[in-house]
Amino acid sequence: MKQRQEPLGSLEHIVLLAVMRLGSNAYGVMVRREIENTTGRDISIGAVYATLVRLESKGLIKSFTGEPTAERGGRAKRYFQMTADGEGSLRNTHEIILKMSAGLKGLQAT
Amino acid sequence: MRDYALQVATWTFSWLAPRSQREAVLGDLLEEYALRANAASASAARRWYLRQLCASALPLLWTRLTRSAWISTLGVALCAYLTVGVVELIVNWALASSAAAGTAAYNPLGMFITFPMVVLIGYFAARFRRAAPIVLGAIMLLNVTAMTLWATESLPGWYRIAYFLVGPAALLIGRALNSARPAR
Numbered sequence: 001m002k003q004r005q006e007p008l009g010s011l012e013h014i015v016l017l018a019v020m021r022l023g024s025n026a027y028g029v030m031v032r033r034e035i036e037n038t039t040g041r042d043i044s045i046g047a048v049y050a051t052l053v054r055l056e057s058k059g060l061i062k063s064f065t066g067e068p069t070a071e072r073g074g075r076a077k078r079y080f081q082m083t084a085d086g087e088g089s090l091r092n093t094h095e096i097i098l099k100m101s102a103g104l105k106g107l108q109a110t
Numbered sequence: 111m112r113d114y115a116l117q118v119a120t121w122t123f124s125w126l127a128p129r130s131q132r133e134a135v136l137g138d139l140l141e142e143y144a145l146r147a148n149a150a151s152a153s154a155a156r157r158w159y160l161r162q163l164c165a166s167a168l169p170l171l172w173t174r175l176t177r178s179a180w181i182s183t184l185g186v187a188l189c190a191y192l193t194v195g196v197v198e199l200i201v202n203w204a205l206a207s208s209a210a211a212g213t214a215a216y217n218p219l220g221m222f223i224t225f226p227m228v229v230l231i232g233y234f235a236a237r238f239r240r241a242a243p244i245v246l247g248a249i250m251l252l253n254v255t256a257m258t259l260w261a262t263e264s265l266p267g268w269y270r271i272a273y274f275l276v277g278p279a280a281l282l283i284g285r286a287l288n289s290a291r292p293a294r
Contacts, residue, residue, distance in 0.1 A: 028131075029138035045138055046166020049131050050173040057177075065134075071144060075137030 008093045012060075014039065015051045016090055019061055019080050027066070027077040028052070052080055060086035116156060119163045126170035128177050135170075179239070187245035190235040194250070194277070197227045221272055225280050232284020243285040247278035 008016060018034040019026040032048045035041055055061045066077040082090075101107045120136065127135040139162065147155035201223050235242040254273045 027138070028134055029142050032138075032142075044165030044169070045135060045142075045162055046126070046168075046170040049127065049135055049166075050169035053128055053131060053173050053177065069137075071141055072137035073140045075133045075140065077137060078131060078134035 011051050026080045128174050183239040183241050186239040186242040190231050190246050193231050228280035229284040232281035233288045236285040236288035243281040247281045250277040
């Protein structure tokens with residue numbers, strides 16, 4: 001597999017991690033909620049979708065349409081799944097962060 | 111949702127969201143709105159919905175603009191517009207320097223010569239972007255309107271009318287010719 005070298009932006013990184021954490025239940029509002037619950041960051045649905053669209057155009061995630069449901073006014077969900085390139089990019093970004101923060105005092109998780 | 115502000119917000123969301131994600135965005139908003147209305151109150155959910163619109167407008171608009179083909183269409187139209195300008199300059203220069211030009215300030219011959227060239231430009235613009243000749247026609251109409259409104263010299267009536275019609279008509283013919291081209 002070709003390793004993707006392009007590092008992720010901050011929001012791209014967070015959204016991609018949220019997609020990974022949610023697994024098969026990753027769709028817009030759940031991604032937004034996951035980020036809010038985990039990081040306390042109140043992110044707009046527009047910013048989530050803008051990032052998801054960008055990640056998809058980079059080939060880091062793929063999407064498919066689910067079934068329409070009544071609670072959503074008959075509108076279908078759009079599920080997102082991480083691709084192999086996405087995993088590679090996430091690993092690459094994670095390694096960069098680990099290398100850059102290695103040995104720095106005051107950055108240990110509390 | 112019968113709230114007028116929410117209806118306007120929903121309409122704005124549907125306009126801002128990229129077409130491929132529109133249904134999903136609106137569905138997600140409705141799902142979260144209903145959840146918040148049940149968990150807290152309808153007014154809290156309403157505030158959240160309107161706040162989402164304010165915070166989402168810029169990222170969604172940016173995504174829509176960068177994803178849509180209109181920027182390249184505008185680019186092709188502007189290139190074609192420059193080409194039309196160059197063609198007009200050359201034709202006018204050739205007519206002015208020829209003895210046959212006479213003394214008329216607005217030579218109909220120039221329009222007759224330019225017309226097939228603008229058709230050709232419209233044809234090639236449509237090959238790159240189907241909507242480019244229409245955008246170019248609109249630019250030309252705006253240009254002619256501005257020229258007519260703020261012209262310091264008095265233009266003959268026939269020239270104004272012809273200018274309004276000839277450019278856009280030539281472009282539409284060029285576009286139609288491109289559409290009639292057999293598919294390979």
